[in-house]
Amino acid sequence: MDAIEVEGLKKRFGIVEALREVSFRVEHGSATGLLGPNGAGKTTTMKILVGLLKPTGGRATVLGMDPWREGHKVRQRVGVLHEKPSYPKGVSVRRLLEYAVRIRGLDHTEVSRVTRLVGLAEVSSRRVGALSRGYLQRLGLALAIIGEPEVLLLDEPTANLDPAARIEILNLIDTLKRELGVTMLISSHIIPELEPLCDSAIFIAEGRVLDYGTLEELARRHGTEAYILLEAERPRELASKLISLDFVRSVEVDGSLIRVRVLPGSLEEAEIEISRAKGSYRLRVLSSGRAGLLDLYGRVVGGETPGENLRVPVGGAG
Amino acid sequence: MRPLARISEYLSVALGRYSYGMALAALAAAAVSGVMSLSDAVGQMVKTPGATPRPAIEAGLMFSHLAFGMVSMSMAGLLAGELASEALFHLSLPVRREEYALAWLLTAVWVPLVLEIVSPAVPLAILDPRLITGIAVGPMVLRAAEDSLMFSTILWSALLKRKGVVTAYGLTAVLFLPAIVGLVLAITGVIWGAPPAALRLIFYILPATTGTMMGGLAQVSDGAALIVCGSLAIVSQLGLVFWFRNRLEVS
Numbered sequence: 001m002d003a004i005e006v007e008g009l010k011k012r013f014g015i016v017e018a019l020r021e022v023s024f025r026v027e028h029g030s031a032t033g034l035l036g037p038n039g040a041g042k043t044t045t046m047k048i049l050v051g052l053l054k055p056t057g058g059r060a061t062v063l064g065m066d067p068w069r070e071g072h073k074v075r076q077r078v079g080v081l082h083e084k085p086s087y088p089k090g091v092s093v094r095r096l097l098e099y100a101v102r103i104r105g106l107d108h109t110e111v112s113r114v115t116r117l118v119g120l121a122e123v124s125s126r127r128v129g130a131l132s133r134g135y136l137q138r139l140g141l142a143l144a145i146i147g148e149p150e151v152l153l154l155d156e157p158t159a160n161l162d163p164a165a166r167i168e169i170l171n172l173i174d175t176l177k178r179e180l181g182v183t184m185l186i187s188s189h190i191i192p193e194l195e196p197l198c199d200s201a202i203f204i205a206e207g208r209v210l211d212y213g214t215l216e217e218l219a220r221r222h223g224t225e226a227y228i229l230l231e232a233e234r235p236r237e238l239a240s241k242l243i244s245l246d247f248v249r250s251v252e253v254d255g256s257l258i259r260v261r262v263l264p265g266s267l268e269e270a271e272i273e274i275s276r277a278k279g280s281y282r283l284r285v286l287s288s289g290r291a292g293l294l295d296l297y298g299r300v301v302g303g304e305t306p307g308e309n310l311r312v313p314v315g316g317a318g
Numbered sequence: 319m320r321p322l323a324r325i326s327e328y329l330s331v332a333l334g335r336y337s338y339g340m341a342l343a344a345l346a347a348a349a350v351s352g353v354m355s356l357s358d359a360v361g362q363m364v365k366t367p368g369a370t371p372r373p374a375i376e377a378g379l380m381f382s383h384l385a386f387g388m389v390s391m392s393m394a395g396l397l398a399g400e401l402a403s404e405a406l407f408h409l410s411l412p413v414r415r416e417e418y419a420l421a422w423l424l425t426a427v428w429v430p431l432v433l434e435i436v437s438p439a440v441p442l443a444i445l446d447p448r449l450i451t452g453i454a455v456g457p458m459v460l461r462a463a464e465d466s467l468m469f470s471t472i473l474w475s476a477l478l479k480r481k482g483v484v485t486a487y488g489l490t491a492v493l494f495l496p497a498i499v500g501l502v503l504a505i506t507g508v509i510w511g512a513p514p515a516a517l518r519l520i521f522y523i524l525p526a527t528t529g530t531m532m533g534g535l536a537q538v539s540d541g542a543a544l545i546v547c548g549s550l551a552i553v554s555q556l557g558l559v560f561w562f563r564n565r566l567e568v569s
Contacts, residue, residue, distance in 0.1 A: 013569075044569075050410055052568045076412040086403040090335040099331045103411045105319040143407075 001064055003028045003151050003183040004049060010057035011044050011207075018044040020207040022058070026185055026200070030214075031177055033194040034187040035297060036204035042187035043083055045204070046155045049185070050080045063150060076104065079144030083156040083187075085136070089129030093120055093139060096128055097146070104147045114142040118172060134165035141172060145180065152176070154186045158193060166193070173197060195293045203300040210300050215293070222299045225249055226267035226290045228274060230258040232283035245273060257286075324413055325421045332400065332408065333425060340389065344433050347385030351378040352441030359442060359449050375453055376530050378438030379461050383526070384492060386434035390469040391488030393426035398476040398484045405568045419562035422476075423555055427469040435462050456540055461526040463544050467551035468492070473558060477566075496527045503532065522546040 004026035011019040019041045026032045034042050047053040049062055051071025060067055067074045087096060097111045097120075104110075115121050118138045123131060131139065137157065144152055157173060158166040174197060177184060188194050194201075202212040211218060219225060232238050235258050239251040242258070247266035252259040262270040267290060277283060319327070333340075355378035400408075409418065435458050442449040468491050475487040499520055506513045513520075518538070521528050525543035 047569060052406065052409060054565075054567055071409075072412045072414045075410060080410050082406055082410065085407055087407050088331055088334075088404055091331060096331070099327060100411055102327050103319060103324055103413060 001061075002026055003030075003063060004185060005061045006045070006049075006058070007060075008058035009045070009048065009055055009060055011041075011048060011053060012056045018207055019048075019055075019058075022204065022207065022209050024202045024209050024212040026183060026202075028183055029181060030200050031184040031186065031198050032200040032202060032212075033191075033198040033293065034185055034202045034204060035191055035194070035293070036189065036301065038189055039206075040189075040204045041207040042189075042204060043155055046080070046082075046153050046185070046187060049153055050075060050078060076147075077149055078151045078153060079146065079149035079182075080153045081137075081140040081144045081155060081157055083159050085140050087128045087136070087139065090127065092125055092127055093131070094124040096139070097124075097142060100143050100146050106147050110146055114146055117145065117176075118142045132165075133161055134168060137161060137165065137169050138172070141169070141176070145176060148180060149182060151183045151185070154184065156188055157186065158188070158190065170197070191293050191297050198293065201293060201296065203297065205301050215290075215296070218296050218300070219290070220263065222296060224295045224299060226262050226270070226288070228260045228262065228267070228270060228288040229286040230260065230274065230283050231256050231286055232258060232277075232281040234281055238277060238281045238283065241277070242274070245270070258283075321414070321417050321420075325417050325424070328408060328413060328418070328421050329425060332404070332421075333396070336396065343385070343389055344437070347382060347389075348433065348437030348440060351382035351385070351438040354378040354381055355438040356441050356445060359445070359452075375438045376457050379434070379457060379526070380530055382434045382437050383461060383465060386430040386437075387465070387468070387488070387492030389433075390426050390430040390465075391472055391484060391492060393422075393430070394469075394472045394476040394488065395481045395484045397422050397426065397473065398479050398481045401476065401568070402479040409568050414563075415566050416559050416563045418566075419559045422473060423470070423558065426473045426476075427466065427555065430469060431462060431465055434465060457526065457529065460529060460540060460544060460547075463547040463551060464524055464526040467523070467547055467554055470551060470554040470558060474554070477561070495524070496531070499524060499527060500531050503528070523550065 002025040004024075006025070007023050009019050009022040010017070022041065022045060034045065036042055044053060048055050048060055049067055051067035051074055054068050062074050063077055065074050091099075094111060094115070097114065098108060101108060101110045115124055118141050120135070120138055120142055123135055128136075128139065141154075141157070144154070154173065158169050161169060170193060173184075173186070176182070177197060184197075186194060186197065198215070200212070200214045201218060203210040211221065213221070230238075233256070235253045235256055239253050239258055242248050242260055243251045247263045247269055249261045249263060251261075260270065260274070267288060271285070271288065274283065274285065355375040358375075358377070405418075409415065439450060439453060439458075442453070472484065472488045472491060475484050478484075502517065503513055503520075506517060521538040522543050523546070525538070525540065525547050529540075529543075
C-alpha cells in the first residue's frame with residue numbers, strides 16, 4: 001500500500017468545483033511535488049489529506065486511514081505546514097511547541113530537538129506574534145516535524161518569503177528529506193524550486209490531475225529525455241555507432257557537434273559508453289543533463305510556465 | 319494523551335491570555351449577585367429574628383444571568399474568531415473534532431452556567447452555611463435549564479465565523495429578550511387577558527425569565543417547563559458535538 005492513495009476525489013464549495021476528479025498515489029519515502037497553477041486545487045487536496053475538509057466524492061487514504069473519519073490518527077503520524085498558517089500570537093514559540101508536543105503525547109525533549117533542527121533556538125522565548133515571516137515558516141516546519149511523522153505535507157512552503165528566506169526554507173526541507181527520510185508531498189506553483197527536492201510529481205490544473213509519476217516515467221511519457229552534447233572528430237562515424245545503442249533515442253550531427261538524446265534514467269550509462277570512445281574520436285563532452293520539472297510542466301500543464309525565472313540553488317547557501 | 323488532558327492543554331493555549339479577564343469578570347459578577355441575595359437574607363433576619371431566613375435569589379440570579387450571559391457571548395465570539403483563523407492550526411494536530419466541540423461547550427456554556435448558578439449562593443454560605451438550606455432550588459434549576467439552552471444557541475451562532483453575528487445575537491438573547499418577552503406578554507395580557515396558545519411556548523423555552531416576570535401567572539408547571547427546556551438544551555448541545563464531528567470543515 002502506498003503512503004497516500006487518492007481515487008476520484010471531488011470537492012465542491014457551493015457552486016465552485018475545487019476538485020473534479022483527482023487520482024494519484026504517493027509511494028513511501030518519495031518526495032513528490034504537487035504542481036499546478038494558482039487555483040488548481042493543491043491546497044484543497046492537502047486539507048482533505050489531513051482531515052480538515054470533507055471530500056464531496058471519491059476516496060483518499062493516508063497511511064491506510066481515511067483522513068476525515070480517522071483524522072486524529074492520521075494527524076498523529078502526519079505533519080503539515082499550511083500555506084497561510086495562523087498561530088496563537090500571545091504565546092511564546094517554546095510554549096506553542098510544548099503544546100504541540102504534549103498534544104502528540106511526547107516528551108518535552110522533543111521541543112529542543114525540533115527547535116535545534118529548524119534553527120529556532122534564538123527566538124524560542126519570543127512571542128509568536130513578533131516573529132518575521134521566515135521564522136514563522138520555520139515554526140510551521142518545526143510544528144510539522146514534531147514526533148518524526150511518517151508523512152510531511154508542505155503546502156507552498158516558500159510562499160510570500162523573500163529570496164533569502166526562501167533559500168533557507170528550501171535548504172531546511174532538503175535537510176529534513178535527507179536526515180528524516182520521510183514521505184513528502186510538497187505543493188508549489190514555483191516549479192524550479194522543487195526541482196532539486198522531488199523525485200516524483202503530480203501535475204494538477206482546474207481540479208484535475210493531468211498526470212503523475214516519477215520524473216523518469218513522466219519524462220518517458222511526455223517525450224522529454226536526457227541529452228549529451230559532444231564535439232568530436234569524424235562525427236558522422238561516431239553518430240552511426242551511438243545510434244545503435246539501446247538507450248539512445250536519436251543523434252543529431254551539426255558540423256563537429258553531436259547532440260545525443262538518451263532515455264531518461266540512462267544518462268550515466270550513456271556517459272560511460274561515450275567516454276570509452278574518447279581516445280578514438282578525440283571527443284569532448286560540452287554539456288549533459290536531464291529534462292527538468294519545468295519542461296515537464298510545460299508539456300503536461302502547458303500555458304505559461306510559472307516561476308521560470310526563479311531558479312533557486314538548493315544546498316549551496318546556509 | 320487522554321481526551322480530557324488534550325482538551326485542557328488546548329484550552330490553556332487557546333484561552334491563556336483571556337483567563338485573567340474571565341476570572342475577574344466572574345469574581346465581579348459573583349460579588350454583585352451575592353450581595354443582592356445577601357441583602358434579602360439579612361433583611362429577613364432583621365424582620366424576623368430567630369427564624370431561618372429563606373433568601374430569595376431570583377434577583378441575584380437575574381443579574382448573574384446577565385453577567386455570565388455576556389461571558390458566554392464573549393467566549394462564543396472567541397470561537398467565531400478562531401474558526402476563521404487559528405482553528406486551522408489546532409485541528410491540524412491530533413485533536414478530535416468532538417474534543418474541540420467539548421472544549422468550547424465547557425468554555426462558553428458549562429463553566430459560565432455553573433458560575434452563574436453558584437455565585438449568588440456562595441456569599442450566603444460564607445456568611446452562614448445554614449442560609450443555603452433556605453434557598454429554593456426550583457428557580458435555580460429553571461435558570462440553569464434556560465441558560466443552558468440559551469448559551470448553547472449563542473455558541474451555534476459562532477459557527478458563522480463572524481464575531482459581529484455572535485455579538486448581535488448574544489446581546490439580543492441575553493439583554494433584550496427578557497424585555498421583549500415582558501413587553502409582548504404585557505400587551506397580550508391587556509388585549510386578551512392571557513397570552514395566546516402560540517405565545518405560551520415562551521413559558522417553556524424561557525421558564526426562568528417568564529417565571530421571574532409573571533410569577534404564578536405563567537400557568538405552566540415548573541416540571542413541564544424543565545422537561546421541555548432541558549430536553550431542548552440537551553438536543554442543542556448534542557447537536558453541536560454532532561455537527562463539529564461530522565460537518566466542521568476548516569479552510
